[in-house]
Amino acid sequence: MEIGIKIDSANTVICKKGVDVVLNEPSYIAFSHTVKGKIQVLHVGNEAYNLQDKGIEDITIAQPFLNGRVAHSELARLYIKNTLKKLQATRTTHALFTIPCSLTNDELNTLKTAIYTGGIHEAIFVPTSVACAVGMGFDPLAGDACLSVCLCEDGTEIAAIHGSSIVAGGTIKDGATSITNIIKAEFRRRYSLDISIKEARRVRIAVQSLLSNDTSQVVVKGNDVVSNFPREIVFKASECFEIIKPVFIKIANAIKNVLAQIPYEVLQQIVLGNILISGELSSVTGLLEFLTEQLQLQVVVSQATLNAQVQGIIRMLGNPDIARRVADSN
Numbered sequence: 464m465e466i467g468i469k470i471d472s473a474n475t476v477i478c479k480k481g482v483d484v485v486l487n488e489p490s491y492i493a494f495s496h497t498v499k500g501k502i503q504v505l506h507v508g509n510e511a512y513n514l515q516d517k518g519i520e521d522i523t524i525a526q527p528f529l530n531g532r533v534a535h536s537e538l539a540r541l542y543i544k545n546t547l548k549k550l551q552a553t554r555t556t557h558a559l560f561t562i563p564c565s566l567t568n569d570e571l572n573t574l575k576t577a578i579y580t581g582g583i584h585e586a587i588f589v590p591t592s593v594a595c596a597v598g599m600g601f602d603p604l605a606g607d608a609c610l611s612v613c614l615c616e617d618g619t620e621i622a623a624i625h626g627s628s629i630v631a632g633g634t635i636k637d638g639a640t641s642i643t644n645i646i647k648a649e650f651r652r653r654y655s656l657d658i659s660i661k662e663a664r665r666v667r668i669a670v671q672s673l674l675s676n677d678t679s680q681v682v683v684k685g686n687d688v689v690s691n692f693p694r695e696i697v698f699k700a701s702e703c704f705e706i707i708k709p710v711f712i713k714i715a716n717a718i719k720n721v722l723a724q725i726p727y728e729v730l731q732q733i734v735l736g737n738i739l740i741s742g743e744l745s746s747v748t749g750l751l752e753f754l755t756e757q758l759q760l761q762v763v764v765s766q767a768t769l770n771a772q773v774q775g776i777i778r779m780l781g782n783p784d785i786a787r788r789v790a791d792s793n
Contacts (some may be wrong), residue, residue, distance in 0.1 A: 464587070464783055466550070467559040467776035469594075470528050472640055473616045475508070476773050480780040483548060484773065488512075490528055492542045495521050496749050502537060507545045515539060516659065530636070531563040531591070533573045543581030558787050559587045559771060559779060564622055564793070565634040587790040589779065590629060591615065591772060592622035595741040596642045598774030600764050603789050605626035608732035612718060612727075613772065614744035616640050619702040619714050627792040629784075631724035635717045637710050639743040643667050651688060654696055658685035670700040673711060673749035677701055700748070703753040707747075710744065715757035722758075738762040741771035 467478040470490055477486040488508030501568035505522065506514065506665050512732065515524050519561035527538035547556065560578065562571065571588070578586055596611035604627045608712055609674045613620040616639045658666070662685060669681040675699035684695045718738075725733065740754065751764045767772040779786035 464557050464561050464780055464786065466556060467561075467780050469561050469591075469770075469776060471531055471616045472526055472529050474746075476776075477546070477550065478773060479550075479595075479782060483777055486546070488546075490542070491717065492522055492538055493522055493524050494538070494541070494543070495523070499592055500539060504545050505543050507547065512600050515661075520591075526639055531615075531776050532570050532578050536573060536577055539574075539577035540581045543578055545582065547582045554680070556583050558583050558587075559776060560586050560588050560674055561591045561594045561776065562588050563634060564592055564632050569608055577743075587786055589775075589786055589789050590620075590622065590633065590763070592620045593624055593627075593789050593793070594775035594779070595620075595765075595771045595786065596622075596739050596775070597778050597789075598767065598771035598776075599739045599741055601739065603785055603792075607737070608729045609737040609739055610722070610733045611716070612714075612738065612740045612742075614638060614714070614740065614742035614747075615772075616743045617740075619717065621718055623720045623721060623729060625729045625790065627788040630729055631721055631727060633717055633721045634759055635713065637713055639667070641708055642671070642707055645710070646676065646703070648704060650683070650685065655688040656682060656683070656694060656696060657686040658689050661662075667700060667703075669763055670703045670746045671699060671701040671707060671744070672704050672752040673708065673747055675701055675704050677748060679721050679748075684708055711750075711753060712757070715754060718754075718758060734760055736761045736763065740766070741765040741767075741773075745769070756775070 465572045469476045475490045480483045489512035491511040493506040493511035493514050527542040533539045592611040592613050595613045601609050611622050618636045618638040622629045635764045650658050679700040681697045687694045745765045754762050
């Protein structure tokens with residue numbers, strides 16, 4: 464395997480064996496149509512993302528992948544093709560892809576069509592939840608067990624892993640993207656302030672907290688809903704807590720549901736501190752304390768500088784036996 468690829472609604476990360484991360488850009492494509500109706504790609508990644516809200520006529524900005532799935536087959540193919548061009552990758556590229564464990568066979572086949580016609584010669588597919596666990600130090604070849612909870616951009620993946628196999632799991636749509644959308648909607652409802660998705664994401668990252676007494680704050684800029692004039696307010700982490708707490712209670716309940724499905728002998732290993740929390744939302748202030756209280760179990764939150772999923776990809780590129788065993792087992 465030459466490269467490892469993670470694509471979600473927000474970002475694409477590509478790692479290269481022996482080099483680590485070689486690309487980390489938004490999963491966006493900018494295109495127009497020729498007079499004959501053919502799609503003409505103008506930009507992918509950062510360049511496409513930065514064209515948002517510019518109001519340029521005849522240019523469409525789109526996300527070809529949503530919730531870890533192909534949203535538009537032709538755009539997905541073109542996105543992969545043009546992203547690989549940035550790496551100067553060739554048709555002989557062999558790749559590892561991380562995918563949601565809830566992907567159906569039809570959805571996987573649609574993804575395969577996009578990547579094989581987009582320039583990937585051969586690929587193996589590893590569940591995101593396993594990649595995250597591997598990135599946190601779990602060894603699928605050792606025969607141990609863990610519960611991997613990936614609080615990802617597109618949703619939350621929960622998987623009980625025994626060895627290289629997922630023995631129980633579940634997926635809910637609540638993740639970083641959904642919380643960003645909730646914050647945007649709540650600003651309009653509570654404060655009559657219309658903010659962009661970019662601003663809502665910045666706010667989420669700045670003051671996301673599960674501590675009711677958190678005193679951090681951020682200045683938020685937007686347009687007044689009534690006058691449409693620019694306006695700004697100070698938004699406190701304690702206010703963010705009120706908005707995001709219901710989402711994390713839902714996540715905790717989803718974890719409990721998966722724990723209830725796990726075979727007893729596997730569960731015994733998991734409750735001994737092998738609940739691994741990773742992903743975009745693992746940096747939420749107070750998350751460790753919140754989940755420990757909700758689950759009444761010891762949890763471990765990723766402290767990796769890189770996203771745990773990316774760390775897992777890098778590790779599997781260096782040890783392809785892990786990737787092949789996981790791919791064959793799931």
